[in-house]
Amino acid sequence: MTFLSNILIEKEKEVKILKEQYQQQNYRNIKQEKSMYQTFMESSTMNIIAEIKRASPSKGEINVEVNPVEQAEQYATYGxxxxxxxxxxxxxxxxxxxxxxxxxxxDLPILCKDFIIEEIQINRAKDYGANVVLLIAAALPKQRLKELFDYAYSIDLEVLLEVHNETELMIALEIGAKIIGINNRDLKTFTVDLSVTQELAKLVNRNDILLIGESGIRNREDVEKMMEAGVRGVLVGETLMRSENLKETLKDLKIEFK
Structure with missing residues (x-):
């Protein structure tokens, strides 16, 4: 059993309960003046998706006691x-x-980061205020990915479609993804290698695709590698969750495009 397969087994149980119990909420859902795609494509500096991440299967507890309100306020304040x-x-x-x-x-765009396998999870993400949802190519067959991708956009959510290898990248492009996250972490083994983004980005020769580098990005040097690969955004979790000076850490990561 891989990390991913274990997670998906649990997710199926969770979704079954969700289908039985979930009722639509009426929480505030901000309509962005500009989508995450537009904002990132027009930016003059590397875009940072700052993650609130309490723990992970590979790292264990990272910052379980984090106050998400305070963390989000600092993320927004510091860029x-x-x-x-x-x-x-x-x-x-x-x-x-x-x-x-x-x-x-x-008021920033919010990505709901989860293992989405059913439409009801997308509904819930929107109800609770997400602007973007994550779909993982490794988690679902192509046809199911396409159905969930189309469904998200039909209710005005953007999709960050995550890939880890060339086959998954080609599926993402065929589906019509405009925001493609290249995960340097193999979800089957949880090993991390920044060259995954560097190699896969070479295969994308379209200017309308927004590439996001994910996992293993710790410092300015890592961000520079991502930028040289053609990435316009990076998703950073553990580094920010462990930082003792978020202002300086974010400043270090937000380098200008050359």
Whole structure:
């Protein structure tokens, strides 16, 4: 069993309960003047998706006691361009409630980071204030990915479609993804290698695709590698969650495009 397969087994159980119990909420959902895609494509500096991440299967506890309101306020104050909220509970110690309180705190685009396998999860993400949802190519067959991708856009959510290899990248492009996250972490083994983004980005020769580098980005040097690869945004979790000076850490990562 891989990390990903274990997570998906638990997610199926969670979704079954969600289908039985979830009722539509009426939480505030901010309509962005500009989408995350537009904002990132027009930016003159590297875009940072700052993540609220309490724990992970590979690292264990990172910052379980984090106050998501305070963390989100600092992210927004110190220059994050979007906020990712991990809402998975069993493996990442997050919750959908984290997303709700972050939405009520900041006006930045919010990514609901979870293992989405059903439309009801997308509905809930929108209800709680997400602007963007994550779909993971490794988690679903192509046809199911396409169905969920189209559904998200039909209810005015953007999709960050995550890939890890050339096959998944080609699927993302065929589906019509405009925001493609290249995950340097292999979700089957959880090993991290920044060259994954560097190599896969070479295969994308379209100027209308927004590439996001994910996982293993710790410092300015890593961001420079991502920029040289053609990435316009990076998703940073653990580095920010462990930082003792968020202002300086974010300043270090927000380098200008050359």
């Amino acid at each position: 994050a361009n979007a906020i990712s909220v991990l809402t998975d509970t069993p493996f990442f110690k997050g919750s959908i409630e984290d997303l709700r309180v972050v939405r009520n705190t900041v």
